[in-house]
Amino acid sequence: MRRTPFYEQHVELGAKLVPFAxxxxxxxxxxxxxxxxxxxxxxxxxxxxxxxxxxxxxHGALEFLQLVLSNDVARVAVGGAQYSCLCNESGGVVDxxxxxxxxxxxxxxxxxxxxxxxxxxxxxxxxxEYEVAVRDVADRYxxxxxxxxHARAILAETLKIELPERFHVRAAQVGRRPALICGTGYxxxxxxxxxxxxxxSIPIFTELRLAGIVPCGLGARxxxxxxxxxxxxxxxxTPERNPIEADLAxxxxxxxxFLGSPAVATARAEGTAERLVAFTIExxxxxxxxxxxxxxxxxxxxxxxxxxxxxxxELGAGMAYVRADLAEPGTEVEIDVRGRHRPARIASKPLYP
Amino acid sequence: xAEANYPDxxxxxxxxxxxxxxxxxxxxxxxxxxxxxxxxxxxxxxPEVGTVLTxxxxxxxxxxxxxxxxxxxxxxxxxxEVNDSLSDSPEKINEDPxxxxxxxxxxxxxxxxxxxxxxxxxxxKLLDR
Numbered sequence: 001m002r003r004t005p006f007y008e009q010h011v012e013l014g015a016k017l018v019p020f021a022x023x024x025x026x027x028x029x030x031x032x033x034x035x036x037x038x039x040x041x042x043x044x045x046x047x048x049x050x051x052x053x054x055x056x057x058x059h060g061a062l063e064f065l066q067l068v069l070s071n072d073v074a075r076v077a078v079g080g081a082q083y084s085c086l087c088n089e090s091g092g093v094v095d096x097x098x099x100x101x102x103x104x105x106x107x108x109x110x111x112x113x114x115x116x117x118x119x120x121x122x123x124x125x126x127x128x129e130y131e132v133a134v135r136d137v138a139d140r141y142x143x144x145x146x147x148x149x150h151a152r153a154i155l156a157e158t159l160k161i162e163l164p165e166r167f168h169v170r171a172a173q174v175g176r177r178p179a180l181i182c183g184t185g186y187x188x189x190x191x192x193x194x195x196x197x198x199x200x201s202i203p204i205f206t207e208l209r210l211a212g213i214v215p216c217g218l219g220a221r222x223x224x225x226x227x228x229x230x231x232x233x234x235x236x237x238t239p240e241r242n243p244i245e246a247d248l249a250x251x252x253x254x255x256x257x258f259l260g261s262p263a264v265a266t267a268r269a270e271g272t273a274e275r276l277v278a279f280t281i282e283x284x285x286x287x288x289x290x291x292x293x294x295x296x297x298x299x300x301x302x303x304x305x306x307x308x309x310x311x312x313x314e315l316g317a318g319m320a321y322v323r324a325d326l327a328e329p330g331t332e333v334e335i336d337v338r339g340r341h342r343p344a345r346i347a348s349k350p351l352y353p
Numbered sequence: 354x355a356e357a358n359y360p361d362x363x364x365x366x367x368x369x370x371x372x373x374x375x376x377x378x379x380x381x382x383x384x385x386x387x388x389x390x391x392x393x394x395x396x397x398x399x400p401e402v403g404t405v406l407t408x409x410x411x412x413x414x415x416x417x418x419x420x421x422x423x424x425x426x427x428x429x430x431x432x433x434e435v436n437d438s439l440s441d442s443p444e445k446i447n448e449d450p451x452x453x454x455x456x457x458x459x460x461x462x463x464x465x466x467x468x469x470x471x472x473x474x475x476x477x478k479l480l481d482r
Contacts, residue, residue, distance in 0.1 A: 016392075286396055286416050308419070309395040338414075
């Protein structure tokens with residue numbers, strides 16, 4: 001099991017540690033609801049050092065990234081950021097990533113922990129014909145997501161740094177070492193993600209904690225992202241599902257000719273058999289990953305991909321793939337939660353706010 | 354409650370349930386260890402009054418934000434009362450697992466089953482292993 005540079009800190013704070021994608025990660029410190037609320041109302045920080053970083057550099061970088069990423073990379077200026085999918089030839093999602101443009105011919109891709117090795121191989125394989133270097137730089141950074149309505153103010157004051165705007169990236173000195181500050185996150189709240197030198201990561205964590213930023217675990221990260229309907233690879237996104245059915249059409253620009261773009265174009269034009277929807281349970285019950293979604297007369301019309309008790313909504317909620325004709329918000333369905341049929345309603349995204 | 358606590362006047366089942374036996378009736382609940390492992394309880398699915406429980410079988414579910422857990426009957430009998438206040442305040446199971454967080458009251462069919470249950474000291478020994 002791998003440990004992040006913040007590991008000792010988690011142990012010291014009494015975090016409950018769980019295995020996640022080969023890493024020993026904090027699922028909670030005090031409690032998921034408490035940490036969730038801290039991010040919605042104040043500021044919280046998450047160790048996300050398990051996520052991977054890949055640097056892509058060279059004269060052919062743009063051309064190469066247009067091949068492997070679904071979004072239009074040409075629209076990203078230096079200092080900009082963009083969400084994208086890595087698609088296979090059938091249009092299935094290999095991973096979903098954030099791209100940051102660090103220089104004219106230099107980009108950073110942040111990958112999901114569980115897909116980092118796959119992504120590296122995938123990028124390596126397709127880079128051969130381009131004038132580009134693909135480097136695994138995951139060990140170079142400790143990553144801390146600082147999120148919440150007060151996150152920026154506390155960070156700027158505590159670290160004495162200038163923060164990038166939303167969907168931008170800035171180089172800065174943090175703990176007297178070079179760092180990257182990214183105006184992105186996975187909670188639906190304002191905030192930044194810090195990529196810092198692992199050697200100075202613990203003093204930074206401590207400084208931010210003493211400034212009132214609440215350490216939060218992966219449990220709250222999951223409930224926060226679910227309420228704002230951000231997909232999670234391995235749940236909503238898989239190599240068997242294309243971005244169109246996952247409601248990520250906005251992150252696909254087929255005119256760039258990316259890998260899988262013909263399949264994505266067909267899915268966009270013809271529609272897909274199923275679509276990813278958000279839903280809430282009406283009344284009691286908490287849906288869980290894998291629960292069947294039932295339509296009229298109890299026939300299965302879909303499957304839950306993520307489900308939880310949503311702390312800000314105070315009810316059971318989740319996301320599911322359902323038959324496309326049932327994807328309209330307001331549609332009534334039932335969720336089979338371990339044999340109990342719970343009335344539910346397809347809802348507009350995001351569920352919160 | 355923040356600190357581990359196992360009252361001496363209760364009997365314990367190794368699946369982390371407690372019983373308060375009063376003659377032929379008993380109150381059931383989950384132990385401090387069970388609620389601590391589960392985390393903040395957000396939902397309790399009780400059995401209906403009149404349900405017949407069999408020792409060692411699941412009779413209810415408690416859910417935290419992340420996980421679901423079956424609740425195991427430490428003894429056999431018929432449910433005479435369920436703790437309705439938990440539907441609005443399931444967090445009582447965390448805050449007061451042996452008091453306001455009780456789950457059901459049961460009319461015991463085999464009161465002698467309590468003899469096979471663990472004392473507080475025996476249960477704690479089990480947890481320490």
